[in-house]
Amino acid sequence: MRFGYNEACLNHDTGERHPENPDRLRAIREGLKRKHGVEYVDPAPATDAAVAAVHDDDYVAEIRDFCESGGGNWDPDTVASDGTWDAALASAGLAQWAAEEALAGAEGRETPFALGRPPGHHAVEEDAMGFCFVNNVAVAAQSVLDDGDADRVAVFDWDVHHGNGTQDIFYDRGDVFYASVHESGLYPGTGELDETGEGPGEGTTLNAPLGAGAGDGDYLAVIDDAVAPAVERFDPDLLLVSAGFDAHRHDPISRMRVSTEGYALMAGRMRTLADDCDAGLGFVLEGGYGLDTLSEGVSIVHETFDGRPPIDSDDASDDQTRELVDDLRAAFDLD
Structure with missing residues (x-):
C-alpha cells in the first residue's frame, strides 16, 4: 500500500496518559518497517476552506484560535495543544489525498491509506468531540464531490x-x-x-450496532449480507473506509x-466491494488504542493488498447478529 503520512500529526500533544497520542503513529510506522512494499507520501494539508465545507465557519475559527492560543481541554476527552490545528489540517489533507488517489485509479499495492491523527469521525459540523476536531473522511468526501471527481x-x-x-x-x-x-451502547x-x-x-445511512463480544463472524455477516448489497445498490464512485482498529x-x-x-x-471484503462497484478504494485511520494491536491491524491490511490472501475464519455469527442482519435486510429492502 501507499501510506499518507505527515510529521505534523505528531505535534498534536494530548498529554502523557491520553489514549490518543503520537505513539499510535510511531507504533504503526515501526510495525511497517518489517513489511515489504511500504511507500510513504507526504501530501499537502487541507485548507481552512476545505474544512469549512463540512464544518460551521464559526466553529472552524473558534477551534483554530483555541489551538493557536495553546489549547487545553475542549471537553473532558478531547485535548488540544498549540500543534493541534496544524495536525488536524494535515490529517484531513491525508484523507483528501487518499480519496483523490483512489479516484485516480490507485489499486492493488498502490491502494492509499491515510495515517493521520487526530482522528475525525466523531467531529460534528459545529463541535469537536471524542478525540476528534476535524472530520477527515467527511472533508475528503466533500472535496471530491465539490471538485466533480465523484458523484x-x-x-x-x-x-x-x-x-x-x-x-x-x-x-x-x-x-x-x-x-x-460498531459496539452497541458504546460512546x-x-x-x-x-x-x-x-x-x-433517507436510506443512505446504515447502522449495525453489535452486542459486546462480537467477533470476526459477526462483522463478516453484517458486511456480506447487509453492508455490501446496500452499498452496491448505491453504486458509489468512491468507497472510503474509516479504519479504526479498536474492535480488536x-x-x-x-x-x-x-x-x-x-x-x-x-x-x-472492501476490496471486492469496490471492484464490484467499479469504485475507487481508500482507507483513513480512525481509532485503535492498543499500540501492538493497532500496529498489527494496519500491517495486516497492508499485507492483504501486498498479495497475502486473508485466511478464512471458522468464527460464526451468533443469533443476535443474524437477527440484526435480518432486520437490516428488511429495513433496506435487500431481500
Missing part, C-alpha cells in the same frame, strides 16, 4: 465506536452513503438501526473480539 461516495466505518459526526454531516444528503458497524451512544437518514438522505479483541477500551486476521478479511 456518489460511500463511507464504511468499522471503528468500534459509531461515527456520529460523519453520519450527522451527511444525514440528509443523497450523495453520500454512510454505513457503520457516543448513537448509531441505532432506525437511524437511516432523512429527506433526500485486545484493544484496551472496547469489548469486541475481532482478531488481527479479521481485519484482513474485512479489508478483503
Whole structure:
C-alpha cells in the first residue's frame, strides 16, 4: 500500500496518559518497517476552506484560535495543544489525498491509506468531540464531490465506536452513503438501526450496532449480507473506509473480539466491494488504542493488498447478529 503520512500529526500533544497520542503513529510506522512494499507520501494539508465545507465557519475559527492560543481541554476527552490545528489540517489533507488517489485509479499495492491523527469521525459540523476536531473522511468526501471527481461516495466505518459526526454531516444528503458497524451502547451512544437518514438522505445511512463480544463472524455477516448489497445498490464512485482498529479483541477500551486476521478479511471484503462497484478504494485511520494491536491491524491490511490472501475464519455469527442482519435486510429492502 501507499501510506499518507505527515510529521505534523505528531505535534498534536494530548498529554502523557491520553489514549490518543503520537505513539499510535510511531507504533504503526515501526510495525511497517518489517513489511515489504511500504511507500510513504507526504501530501499537502487541507485548507481552512476545505474544512469549512463540512464544518460551521464559526466553529472552524473558534477551534483554530483555541489551538493557536495553546489549547487545553475542549471537553473532558478531547485535548488540544498549540500543534493541534496544524495536525488536524494535515490529517484531513491525508484523507483528501487518499480519496483523490483512489479516484485516480490507485489499486492493488498502490491502494492509499491515510495515517493521520487526530482522528475525525466523531467531529460534528459545529463541535469537536471524542478525540476528534476535524472530520477527515467527511472533508475528503466533500472535496471530491465539490471538485466533480465523484458523484456518489460511500463511507464504511468499522471503528468500534459509531461515527456520529460523519453520519450527522451527511444525514440528509443523497450523495453520500454512510454505513457503520460498531459496539452497541458504546460512546457516543448513537448509531441505532432506525437511524437511516432523512429527506433526500433517507436510506443512505446504515447502522449495525453489535452486542459486546462480537467477533470476526459477526462483522463478516453484517458486511456480506447487509453492508455490501446496500452499498452496491448505491453504486458509489468512491468507497472510503474509516479504519479504526479498536474492535480488536485486545484493544484496551472496547469489548469486541475481532482478531488481527479479521481485519484482513474485512479489508478483503472492501476490496471486492469496490471492484464490484467499479469504485475507487481508500482507507483513513480512525481509532485503535492498543499500540501492538493497532500496529498489527494496519500491517495486516497492508499485507492483504501486498498479495497475502486473508485466511478464512471458522468464527460464526451468533443469533443476535443474524437477527440484526435480518432486520437490516428488511429495513433496506435487500431481500
